[in-house]
Amino acid sequence: MGLFHCPLGSPYYDDDACIDCGLCYANTAEEKVEASRRIREYMKAHAPRKSAVSKIAVCGKGGSGKTTVVTLLALALKGAGRKVIVIDADESNPGLGRMLGIKGEPQALSVLFNEDGTFSERERFSMDDIPPEFVAAVDGIRFIMVGKILDPFQGCACSLAESSRQIVEKLELKENEALILDMEAGLESFGRGVERQADTILAIVEPSLESIIVAGRIAQMAQGMGIGRVGAILNKMSSQNVATHTKQELEKLAVKIYGVLNFSPGLAAIALEGKPVHDRIAAEEVGIIAADLLKNSIN
C-alpha cells in the first residue's frame, strides 16, 4: 500500500485527501483491520446523499408490462402534482404513445442527436429547448420518442441507444419535473449505459421464472452503476399464492419489492384493443407505489 493504492485516491500520506486511516503504513493484520474499519466509517459518513426521485427507468423482460406501468405511473405522478415527461426509449415497441392516449406520434428526437444534429454538441438542455414537433402532450404529460426501427435495413439499434443515453444524461429537469423512461426489453440497454443517469430503476416482474431472473440481473447491474434505488414491481399477479411465490424468489436474488399490481381483466382487454390505459384498481395500486417513491420512503 502506498502512493497509488489509497482507496480514497490520496496520492500520499498526509495529503489533503488523506484521512489518516493507517492502511498505507499498517504492518500487522490487526492494524489493517482497524484501518479498513476507519475507511468504511468515513465512506459511510461521506456517501453522497440520496437524491429525490426525478429520473425513473422502467425495465424488465419483454411482455412483462413495462409500457402499461409507465403509463399508469405517469398518470399517478401527474396526480401527485409532478410535471411528467415520458421518454420512449424502446426501439421496437409502438404502444406507449397510444396507451397514453396520444394521437399521432411526435418526431423522433434521435435526429437531433445524430452526428450532425443540433444537440449532439450540447452539454445540457432543458425541455424548453426541444422544438415543439418533437414533443407530444396530452393532459399535461409530455411525451418524447427517441426513435423506432421500422425499416428492416435500418440496422442495429445501437445508435438509438446512444441517443437515449445522451438524452437522459443531458436533459436537465426543472423543479417538480419527473422523467419516466420506458426502456427496451431485457438487459441490452444496461450494456450501453442508458440507465446510468437514472436515479431510480423499476424492474417489472410478471409471474415467470425468466422475468424474475431478468429482474435479479437488473438489480445487480444497477447496483454496480451506483444506483441505489432499485426495486421490482410485481405485475399481472393472478392470486395471492403467485404473488407470495414471486416475492420469495425475488428475495432469494436480493431484489427489493416496491409494489404489487394484481392481474386486471380490464387492463388485459385494453391491451388487446389498443386503447388508452384506464383502470381504476390498477391506478390505485400504482398510486401507492408512486406516493412511496415521492415520499422517498423506500430505498
Next chain:
Amino acid sequence: MTKQADPFKVYAKLKARIEENQFPVEPIYLELANRIFPGDKEIMPRILACLANAEQIKIVAALPDPNLPPSSGRSLEISDSFASTLGMDKILIMQHIRELYEKGLVFPTKKGPAMARTFIQLHDAALGNPNYDKSLGRIYYDLWGSIEGPMTKPEPANLPAGHASEFRVVPRWPSIKDVPGVQPFENAPALLKSRSLIAVLRCGCKAAHTDRWCGVPEESCLTLDRTAEYNLDRKTGRKISSDEAISIIEKFDRQPTVHVTVNQREVTQLLCNCHYCCCLAIKIAQKSRFISVVDPAKCKGCKVCVERCQFQATTMKTFDGIKGEKAFSDPEICRGCGSCNIICKSGARSMKLVRPVEHVPETLSIY
C-alpha cells in the same frame, strides 16, 4: 512479436551489476532506511544515498520541522529556527527540499515537508521522475529493480483469494465493448472520461527494470485526480485530456500489456498498462469479471494468443472432430484481460461474462 527473455538470466546480470558498483553508505542512511523498510541493510540505504547527498540527508533526518506553526497547512515551507538549528541557509534548505520533493523522497504533508512514510510510497514517487535519470544513474534503478527478484510470469498461486488483492485487471475495451452487462468500472474509456484530471507519467515500474523486454513505451502510466495533480506539481507528468488518454490506451491495444487498477469500483488513482517483465502488481491483480473463450472451429492455430497471454492460461490442444491443434484458454487461470481477444485475427475468441458485480469490491478492503 515480443522478444521473450529468461527472467533468471536477466536477474543474474542485474545482481552482478549491483555487485560491481558496491559503494559504502554512512550510518545516517541506514538509520533512515530502517524507518521506511525495516530490516534491509543492503538495498534501501543505497537507494537513499542515490537520492540525497550528505547535506540533503541531514535535512531529511531533521524533518518534520517541529517549529512549524500548525496553521501553515500542507506545504514545503520550513521555519527560520529550523534553518538555524541545522546551521544552514534557509533558501538553500528550501532548494534542497524542492529537489527532494521532485525526486520523490520528501512530501508536503500537513506537518510541513516530511520523508516518505512507507516503502511503496517511496517506490511509486521516486521512480516516476525522468528529469533525474542522468544524475541518479543506472545503478539507482537497478537497486529498485532487484527488490522484486526475477520477473517471472504470474502464476495462479500468486493471486490472493477473494477480495484480498490490492489490484484488479481491467479488460481491454475492444474485447468487451459488445458484451451486454459491462459495468462502468470495467469500461476503460468511461473510467478515463469520468475523471476530473489526468496526467500521463513515465511508468516507474518500467524505469526500475532497465532490462525489460516488453517493448512498451515508458510513458504509459495514467494517473488520475489528486494523484495527477501531485505528479503535475512535481513536473513528472504531462497533463492530457480524457480523449488523449483514450487514444493512448488505444495505441496500447497493439502492445503486450494488461490494464491494471486498484481493486475497487471507483477508480481515482491510476490506470496501468502492465507487462510481467517489469511489473509486480500484475502478479496479484484480481481477475476481471470476464473470461476469454475460443471457438475451436474458427481458430486457425496461429499461436499468437499463446504467446500474448501473460498468465499462462492459453495452451494448444486437440479437440474432438477438429483437425490440428487449436488454442484453449483455461477458464480457471484466465484473468480476463482481453489481450488475446484483441489480437485474434480469425475471430475465434470472445469474452464471456462469468462473475457477478460483487466480484469487484465497492472499496478496496484488504481485510
